[in-house]
Amino acid sequence: MSHASESRSEQLVLHVEDNGDHADLVKRCLSRHRPESRIVRVEDGEAALEYLSRSDAATPRPLLILLDLRLPKVDGIDVLRAVKTTPELATIPVVVLTTSDSESDVARAYEHHVNSYLVKPDDFLVLDSMMKDLGDYWLDWNVQPAGGP
Amino acid sequence: MIGWMALLGGGALPEGASTDLPPSAIANAEERYRALIRNFPKSAVLLFDHDLRFIVVDGPEVNVVGYSKERMEGRTAAEVLPPAFLALVEKNMRRVLAGEEFSAELPYGELFHLYNYVPIRNDRGGVAYGLVLATNITERRTMENALRKSEERFAKIFHVTPDPTAVTRAIDGVLIEVNPAFVEMFGWTRAEAIGKSTLDLGIWVERGQRQAIIDSVQKRGKVDQLEMPVRCKNGQLLDGIVSFTAVELDGESCVFFTFRDQTERTRALRSLEASEARLRSLSEATFEGIAITQRGKILDVNDQIAAMFDKTREAFIGDSVLSMVAPESMELVKQRMSDRADEVYEHLSMRADGTRFPVEVRGKHSTIQGVPVRVTAIRDITQRKKDEAERERLITELRARNAEMEQFAYTVSHDLKSPLVTINGFLGVLERDIAEGDGERVKSDIQRIASAASKMMRLLNDVLELSRVGRVANANERVALREVVTEALELVSGSIAAKRARIVVPDTLPVVMGSRVRLLQVVQNLLENGLKYMGEQPEPLVEIGRREDPKDEILFVRDNGMGIKPVHADRIFGLFEKLNPKSEGTGVGLALVRRILDYHGGSISVESDGVSGSTFVLRFPTAPAREREGT
Numbered sequence: 001m002s003h004a005s006e007s008r009s010e011q012l013v014l015h016v017e018d019n020g021d022h023a024d025l026v027k028r029c030l031s032r033h034r035p036e037s038r039i040v041r042v043e044d045g046e047a048a049l050e051y052l053s054r055s056d057a058a059t060p061r062p063l064l065i066l067l068d069l070r071l072p073k074v075d076g077i078d079v080l081r082a083v084k085t086t087p088e089l090a091t092i093p094v095v096v097l098t099t100s101d102s103e104s105d106v107a108r109a110y111e112h113h114v115n116s117y118l119v120k121p122d123d124f125l126v127l128d129s130m131m132k133d134l135g136d137y138w139l140d141w142n143v144q145p146a147g148g149p
Numbered sequence: 150m151i152g153w154m155a156l157l158g159g160g161a162l163p164e165g166a167s168t169d170l171p172p173s174a175i176a177n178a179e180e181r182y183r184a185l186i187r188n189f190p191k192s193a194v195l196l197f198d199h200d201l202r203f204i205v206v207d208g209p210e211v212n213v214v215g216y217s218k219e220r221m222e223g224r225t226a227a228e229v230l231p232p233a234f235l236a237l238v239e240k241n242m243r244r245v246l247a248g249e250e251f252s253a254e255l256p257y258g259e260l261f262h263l264y265n266y267v268p269i270r271n272d273r274g275g276v277a278y279g280l281v282l283a284t285n286i287t288e289r290r291t292m293e294n295a296l297r298k299s300e301e302r303f304a305k306i307f308h309v310t311p312d313p314t315a316v317t318r319a320i321d322g323v324l325i326e327v328n329p330a331f332v333e334m335f336g337w338t339r340a341e342a343i344g345k346s347t348l349d350l351g352i353w354v355e356r357g358q359r360q361a362i363i364d365s366v367q368k369r370g371k372v373d374q375l376e377m378p379v380r381c382k383n384g385q386l387l388d389g390i391v392s393f394t395a396v397e398l399d400g401e402s403c404v405f406f407t408f409r410d411q412t413e414r415t416r417a418l419r420s421l422e423a424s425e426a427r428l429r430s431l432s433e434a435t436f437e438g439i440a441i442t443q444r445g446k447i448l449d450v451n452d453q454i455a456a457m458f459d460k461t462r463e464a465f466i467g468d469s470v471l472s473m474v475a476p477e478s479m480e481l482v483k484q485r486m487s488d489r490a491d492e493v494y495e496h497l498s499m500r501a502d503g504t505r506f507p508v509e510v511r512g513k514h515s516t517i518q519g520v521p522v523r524v525t526a527i528r529d530i531t532q533r534k535k536d537e538a539e540r541e542r543l544i545t546e547l548r549a550r551n552a553e554m555e556q557f558a559y560t561v562s563h564d565l566k567s568p569l570v571t572i573n574g575f576l577g578v579l580e581r582d583i584a585e586g587d588g589e590r591v592k593s594d595i596q597r598i599a600s601a602a603s604k605m606m607r608l609l610n611d612v613l614e615l616s617r618v619g620r621v622a623n624a625n626e627r628v629a630l631r632e633v634v635t636e637a638l639e640l641v642s643g644s645i646a647a648k649r650a651r652i653v654v655p656d657t658l659p660v661v662m663g664s665r666v667r668l669l670q671v672v673q674n675l676l677e678n679g680l681k682y683m684g685e686q687p688e689p690l691v692e693i694g695r696r697e698d699p700k701d702e703i704l705f706v707r708d709n710g711m712g713i714k715p716v717h718a719d720r721i722f723g724l725f726e727k728l729n730p731k732s733e734g735t736g737v738g739l740a741l742v743r744r745i746l747d748y749h750g751g752s753i754s755v756e757s758d759g760v761s762g763s764t765f766v767l768r769f770p771t772a773p774a775r776e777r778e779g780t
Binding site for chain 2: 019022025027070072073098100102123125
């Protein structure tokens, strides 16, 4: 808990999403419920991996990765696999947020050790409450080791 | 009698020889008759009186039998002859003295003599002496004996020979003798046959033949093994082999003929021939090649094998069966042959020119007339193999299409849901923004909803377009790509002008088989694509050209834009795949291009170092040479 309160000031979420509209919707919902959170959005998998590979002041380590699956350049699953197989990144929770509810996508995501799999709801109110719960759970209640090994 | 007297007395008996000829008179003639007698070969002359006393004995034969003139003359028969011989001749001597003239053949030891007994009469007609002229006939008797024995043997053979045999007169064909086999086979009794001519009996089915045969027999002595039909008493016809031999019987030209019945054999032979013909026609009617081999050597093949291997049937005979097998299948075939396996298996066959073809074979061990052989049926399965490969290819293609279809459905549902999420999301946001009275935000929300809706429309249109690719009329016309490029350049002339791009196209481009409309779509898409991703290039250039290739027709579209990193080279052809999320378009364009190329039996790939432009390479199967076309 102490770790969580320490990192409360940061509450950085890396949102990997190529669809600008969807990114805006997520940001509006999450910011409304968690004004203290900061969302960094990248548009494709390549950009996500590049962000995560740097560890300077401009690219602080995120508390949570929100990951779309169908992404330009490097696909969401490949980003997930890269994160989970890189020791310094493996402990960062990754939540998939995608339009796909296909069983194979769900299975593949869990095979690569996704922490949670969410399907984008087409009802705005559901999305809104989903984002509130997501923030509460992953940014408040969930405890994770600080930094990398 | 007179002759003898003349002989003895030179035609003049001494005067006064009334009762008995005086011995002196006879002695007088001695010199004359002795000379004569001595010249009688193998003969002797003996003159004796009523006392059976030899008066005159002479001739070469006297010494031959162990006597002599000196020993015998003046002595009686009883005194000089051995008792056994005396017993034989005494009676004859007395018969001649009684006046009888006769001859007799009598043995003397191993010899045989002919004795001519002649009474010698005095002028009163009384018998004065007996004269015997003895001639050695041993040789004749021996010959006669041999001949008789030979005749007996011949008769026996003639009688018992199992082949019907007959003797006819050459002149008219009248039967002189027939044997029991003849009687049995032809049905006439010996009595019925003998005395009739073969023509009367109708033995020769072809009557005209007889004379020619007889002529030939008389000229050459015999005619052997003539195949000809004959007729029996009951009219039945028999097939046979007849041999004729010319013989002389009792000074008459005859023909001896034997007949051997071949009816059964002919029938068996005909049925064998028929059976062979049936088998041959069976083997010629099958689709399979059939080979009969013995210890690996070819005894016979049917026409199908000859055709399969492009060789004459005769050329196979005696060859090793392995000469038909390609080296790479040799081990397998040898194994199967030595296993005496009779299940079906496949291997590669080889013609004399080295060309190979797949076959299916089945060998069966069998025996023909006691000889172990292997009968092998061979089927050319080139077509079947082709069909199988084609089926495999179709199945693979179908699987790929199925997978593509699933992917398509998944992608479409995912990407069509995306604008719906946007629309519904912003409708929710809009409600809130209206409640908060934030005019700017309301405007932005509506803008986003409208744009998501129109994006959805474009997506649907593109998906529809993509689904239509396979359904185009005139999909197999000859399409000159140069003309297609010209048309496409007109369609994108706006973009070219806007980008101030330079376009390079050669004078000629390949002609391919396909759909002109679709190929126009391809070129247009690639041109637009090249122009769109020019990046910061100050001198945009799009170049279209042809690449030499031994197999395919190759067209390329090269730009000097931003390029595509090699890792993305494949993904760009996926449906709704966009490397740049901000770029216009739905991500269907290159998917559509690939799909069209697929339908043309071609392919598309991209070459780029990810920095200095991209080259899209389109491969088309070479169009068949232009056949004569109407003007």
